[in-house]
Amino acid sequence: NSADIEQQLISHSKFHSSIQRSPEVDKAKFELVVSPCLSLCQKMSHGRSNQLREMQQIIEAISRQIMWVNVREEEELVFDWGDKNIDLYIPKKQESYSKLMSDLEEKEKDLNKLKLKVDSLLKNPHPASDKIEAYMDTLQTQWSWLLQITKCIHVHLKENAAYSEFFKEANEMYNKLQKAHENIRKKFTSDRNTPLENLLELLEGLEKEKERIMENKRQVQHLVNKSKSIVRLRPRNPEEEKSCSPVMVQALCDFKQDQKVILKGNEGILKDNSQRSKWQVTGPGGLDMLVPSVCLLVPPPNSLGINMANKNEQYYEAILSVWNQLYINIKSLISWQYYVQDLTRINSLTVTMLSRMRPEEYRSILKSLEAHYSEFTHCCHGSEMFKDEDKRSIESQYTGAHAHYDRLLVQLPEYYCVCRFGFVHVTKCVCFPQSVQRDVDSIREEYLRLNERVLKELENMTDSDKATFLHSQLGLINERLGSLNECFAAYLQRLRALRVLLQSVSRAEDIIKVHEARLTEKETTSLNPAEVGDYRSTLKSMRAELEGKSAVLVSMETELGKAVHWNGQVGGAFHRCDVDLSIYSEQVNQLSDRWRRIQSQLDSRLRDLEGYLHLLQQYTTTSSVLSEWIGATRQKHDALQATKIDSITALDEHLNQQKVLNSEIKGKRESVVSVLGDTDACVNSIKDYELELASYSAGLETLLNIPMKRTMLQSPSTKLTEETTLLQTRYIELLTLSGDYNKYLGELHNNMETLKTSCLIQSTETQYNKIEMERDALLLKLKQTNQDRARSQELEEELNHMKVSLESESRIKLCLQEENEKVCIKDFLYWKGQYESKEGEVRQFNSEKEKMERERSSLKTEIERLMRELREVEERYKSSLLITQTQFSELTSVRDSLEAELSKLRERPYAFAKHTQTDESGKKDLDPATLVFEGVRKMVTAKQLLDCGVINKVTYGQLLNGQKTVREVSVDIKLNLKGTGSISGVAVGPQGKMSLTEAKRENILSEDSAILLLEAQAATGHIVDPRANEKMTVQEACKRGVVYEEDRERLLIAEAACLGYRDPNTTKLLSAGQAMRKGLIDRVTALRMLQAQESVGGIIDPVLSVFLSKDAAMDRDLIDEDLYRALNQRPECYLDPDTQLGASYVSLKRRCKAEPTTGLLILPAPEKPMTVNGLRGEVSVTDLMSANLLEKSDMDQLKEGKLTSQDIEHRLRSYLRGSTCIAGVYNEANDKTLSIYQAMKEGLLKPSTTLELLEAQAASGFMIDPVNNLCLTVVDAYKRGLAGPEFKDKLLSAERAVTGYKDPGTDKIISLFQAIEKGLIEKGHGIHLLEAQIASGGIIDPRHSHRIEVVTAYKKGYFSKEMNQILTDEGDNSKGFFDPNNQDNLTYLQLKKRCIIDQKTGLVLLSIKNKKEPPQPITQKSTQRKRRVVIVDPDTNKDMSVKEAYDNGLIDHEMFLELSQQECEWEEITITTQDGSKRLVIFDRKTEIQYDIRELLEKSVINQSLYDQYRSQMITLTQFADIVTSKTKANRSSASSSSSSSTSSSKARAAATSAAAYSSLLSSSTTYSPRITSTSSTSIKAEKTSSIIGSSTIGPSSIGECSTITRSTTSSSFTQPDGPSSPSTLKHIASISVSLACPAEAVVLDGEQSPVGAIFDMEALEKISISEAHKRGLVDSISAQRLLEAQACTGGIVNPSDGRRLSIQEASSQGIIENDMATRLKPAQKAYIGFEDIKCKHKMSAAEAMREKWLPYEAGHRFLEFQFVTGGLYDPELGRRRTIKEALKEGWLDGRGAQKLQDTRHHAKNLTCPKTKLKISYKEAMDNCLVEENTGVKMLQAASASSRGISSPYNSSTPGSKSGSRTGSRASSRRGSLDLGSSGSSRRYSIVSSTTYSRTSFSSSSMS
8 A cells, every 4th residue: 555655665765875875885985986786786776766656656546546436436326216306316417427428538538548657567567566457457347347337327317217208298198188088078069959050060170179189199109108118216215115026127237246146137136225325136046146226227017107108098098989979979960950951841842842843853852861861870870969769750750751752753643634634625625626616607697697686676776876886786796706717717727736746646656665665675785696686687677667657757746836837826815725735845856856866776776786796706706716725735735744754855855845835825825815805895895885775774764754674684794704714714724834834844854954963963072082082983984985985986887887788788679679570579578678677777776876976975074074073172172271271370470479478478577486386386387378269260369368258267277277178168168259150051942052142143132132141251250152161261252253253342341340450540450340430431331240240149359350249349449339229229231032121130040040060051042022024124022112112011912812913013004114205296287196206207396306205205114106006115116117227326325214324333233313423424414314204104213123203212312312303393404395386495294294195095195286377379388309419330330329339439538428418308497486477497407407588588698589489389499499508608708708898697507518510500319420520529629628627618719818807996886785875885895806717727727626615795795604604594504514515525624714724623613613513524524534444444535435335325426526626536545636547546436436526517416506596516616606816715605585586496594594595576686696705805806607707897787
């Protein structure tokens, strides 16, 4: 202790002083001579003083640390972790725990410093090393114990916090349920008096309340589940009443008391907890021990928490039952209210009310009552609102209402009869006309008599008034009698007409009823064609009969007209005689309608039966043929199956026959499908026919109000379906039997083959000591083979002799035949027999010879195979010997190192004392250096095992004393040394096995699953070969082919988890966990490696090469606490081979079976997953489930057989097969469906639009033939003519979005988005393909060959968040498609919405509108004229095309280009401009040259006379186009040679160049003959050369005259589009200086040209970067990317300010380009800096990268065009440009590719001109640039509106632009004709253009 050390220090100080004061010292000082002994004594004394002080300091420091640790330990041991004040102490304890952990981290640094001091003292060594080491061990023990306590505290905090949180949540939930209960009781009350509206509101509120109640369900269930994991805290309180049952406790860490140990996780019984800090516990084995309470946990279940959770659950169920009762009550009241309404309405009905209703009206009332009564009876079950008496009363009310309704129906006909009685009476009156006539006559006679009497009296009457009155009365009577006669006549005629009408109605009604009855006799048809034919004949006779009686119908309608006429003749004065004829009219109309319905029904049935009869006959024929074939084939199959097989030869023959039969059966699948199709057609026809019959009967029933008798319909379609199903079942059964038998024969054949050579295989797998014996056996077999060969030669010689004999015999036979007449028949027969016997012998010898040949060849093959196996065995044992030697050398080096350490130990001073003690005790310890164990990959000493805790000190002492051997201890600690072994291989067959690599190769395991299991092998020590039962390193496994070379790097990384990762700073070995913390591997990889190690035996310490437990590994800092917790959760780091879902390594090991002989763990072969047909192959249903297309329940149904693969294919057809992309074009003008390519050829679509739509098809799964409704691959579509050769390569590239792209580095299949990310496909183009996929069904997964939802693809990481936003945003950037009808810029989905659906095929068709033009006199709309150049071969006089002549060497390349230009295909089109005006344009579809006729007239290029000749068809379209071309060239040449005239720029786009010799007008077919045009050919070449140099059609003279001209012009006025000009503007315009330079000069002088480097804004008059132009909307995104790509692939991004070239990284950092654009430009930059070949470390050019498929064809060809136009193809290896000739020589290009690059006129027009908004090539963009003189930067002119006044379909509004190309006015669109430099600048610009070379005059006219 410190006091003793202090005492020793004092004592030694005195001793040291005595030495200093001794006489010897004084004498030495006096004599100035110091003896060596004295000096040594002083030195030793000083040293001891220092050692004592060091010891004092170190002991005090260690003691202080021990005291600090003890204080912290005591604080934690006395803490109460019970439930008292838990809500208060938990947050405080969490804070103190955080502080404690911080203090421990700081203290750990102090301890590490202290340990360094201690190690330094122990290393010297210090005399008190054992004491210091003992103190340090005590500190280490206390420190480790404190760390264990902190882990326990962490667990307590977590569990107690969960305890507190649980009871809080449980109490809150109980209160919440109470409130909900009270609310539902008070709010939802009702009774019978509650109005219906209130009840409906209550019901709606109740349903909303249900949602709120259901929200509590999850929390209640969560509490129930959580209660099972809540610890118990009350038993920790000693005052708590003890329960009768024992309290179980669980240890949170290891604790040892004397020899009693309780390990982490062990359980014990709590005996006494009266002390707060230590509890008495009965531990494992029944031993009592005192354990700190902080180390113990009272584990679940907590009965209090469980009861609380159950109480909440019961309360919740009670509330739910209350809600259900209230819901039933309210529902029953609502249904009762509806019922009462209907009941009241029916009870109020009368017969009068009923007669005014239509039948369907009063029937609906009754149906409503019945429905509501039925609903009430259903809802009232369990209702508290209605008792049984109430229900009986309601039922009686319902019965009474029904009876009342029935009575009304019975009274209704009588009521109708009463109403019609008057009309019947009238009809009877017709029978009494004579009596009425007599009455009228008697009245007339009486009147005449009265008249005579009155007249007589009047003669003698004197009263004149009276006489007048009598005269007037007589006149009135006479008048009335006259009207009575007239009325009677009309009345009589009416009665007669009515009688005839009623007779006609009766006859018509009889006819109609008869035919209706006959039509309703049958409800279906027959399956017998004869019966169907007979019924058709019956229907025809009925139709003929009805037509014959049509006069009855005509007569009835005629009589109705007569009755109406006579009814009108009856006077109004006799209104009482009026008759209402509307009833008769209605009856006649009804009968007429029924008559016509019968006629239409007969026609319809005859037509349907005719079609059905045809289908039925076709079905009968095909089904009978197929049924007979199935029967006959089944007999063949049964016969084959019954055949006995005796040999492998017979088996081969039998197998071939079975294969032929199986192929025939499979070939009949189309026949079965055809029969099924016929069946479906017949069934549909039958159902349609039955529906028509039922509709007619139902309509008749409704019309006549007469119920029809109905029988159970026995439809023949059911029988037909059953027959077809039986036929299909028979076929499937036959196909299955044949397939199974074929498979059985194949397996039998393999087994017999395996059996045949199994003995030889076993012999080659014996041990190394038997190799010599095998070699001898092989030599013997070789000798035997030589003998067989000699025997075969002998047989051949004998055979030759036999052949000679046979020839002689044949000659004898001929002689015999000649002498046949001379020789007797007996001799002839004898010789004939001899000949046949000899011939048989020859055949026998031939067969023996063939047999020997086969045996010889088989023996030869066998010998070769055995020799190969012999060599393999030798190599294997050589490698094993090499491994053994390597291990021996390693052991030797270990031994040497251990011996060196031992010698160092022996040199220690205190070592001698130990040896002395050993000698004295009479025992001799073993040398520790000899105690070496074999670890996972290297040797480990016993001392190292002791240090890491694998063995204890007792075992170590026994090893030293010799009581135990290394072998014995190795058996005890085998788990730590070797582990339990990893998964070695996969089982195949009953007893077979194969390695994981073989399983991957045979597709038994997926690639991902196999490589993960191989990684686990490497991470746990060795790669295992289960066939040879050998373990090896990764390098050895690669050499021997056990693993693939391509997997080497990945497996070496996994192997480092066992061997150790090298720390790049210290070169120390790190474990997987440490390497993760250093950032050498990611967390997922580390976790996967560690999980495999843990499941095998523990975490591997790479320094010791042993397995350690997780706790030991964490103590040694191999893993941290985060990895510790992660491993405890058993993450699913591996793949289940059956389901391809995540699985832990332990779960996979549990499924393995250990081999009895080798002990290897063999994984059972995965079940073959069910597959369905996908887009390009089979798709596993597990893949569909992982893609969220199938549910887990679907998988269960598949396993149970409730679902089939066909069901899955039908349900997921849109994801597996179908594509809803735009399939074709529908031409409204001729009602015709066309393919997209055919539509282009017919001029309905432009080539660019055609390519976009075809690429969308290819990228969406299939090319579609809309005419034949076929889905095809690109190759098949090309063969069928659905795409031309100009599109083939691009469509094949687009199709790879379905089949997948190959990663250049790994050759793995990657998706479209991954290809975009890796730069294999351009981003913009790729986005359009992705949009097409989404719009046509979903994103395509090429690896699994099916579609998935966009959300699923995003979640699976198929594309990034940025790409997801792009795909879901319908902004302008994603609108890459055009509507050909109006040129709208749309997304693919928007374009689809404008399409139509073909009703026959269901395909999506793009409709081309029929644009009706106003009639114009003599026009040639859509006229096409072609011209073909023909070349005559001078030798053969054969006609050739230009291409054929070039291929045959008759013309050179320049002539080929010249003559190809003469071939044209002119078309006249009309374009509607933005202002609505129409412009006539002629367009060459071959060269895309176009001329605006109006502009040519305005510019006087052509005159009106020439145009009138063309319009009047005096000249053809081709002739007119040739004249226009020649005049345009002439104007261009004159403009370029003139230096004084200032003309405006020509708007014509003439890209073609032709020689002067061929500029004359040609006819539609021109012939060139090389044999007569050699002179002109030479002149053409000369002129062409000048043209090529100048990149234009300028002649040599004009080139020579070109010079730089600078001209400053002051303009008095300048009109701006937005308003009047300002003085500052005029000043800027006046000071502009423009330089014009000849393009030819630029090409010749510069050599390598710079690309387009900037944009010149013609409106702002300033130079801006391309990115800025894109932001302003002057340049679209695709063109901007193309221009920047051209910069990147030719040397770097151009800095617009100074013209310097920058890398894309520098340009991005300087803000010249955006970050996302920088990513898209990486492939283009690689085209300049080179694509690095991983294999040979060679930098490849763009052309080489295209050839190796590292660069997509489309992007690569574009880069080559950019490089060629700017000076040549770039060689990154040499750092210079190459010519086309050099590229051909190097093999970069073929002849066709070189020709395409040289033909700049046909370069892809992949840019939209920022000025004209027309499509241009990059060459044209270069030619039309301005050049800034002092920087040399080329600038492309841009304007927001088109300068051509023609709307371009290629221009789309860009984000950030205020107006697109379509919105500008006509005035603003013409503003761009002026090419100006930057305002306010002295810079000069050169106008480089291949079409226009003219000075610009700055006048107001030219600027307007």
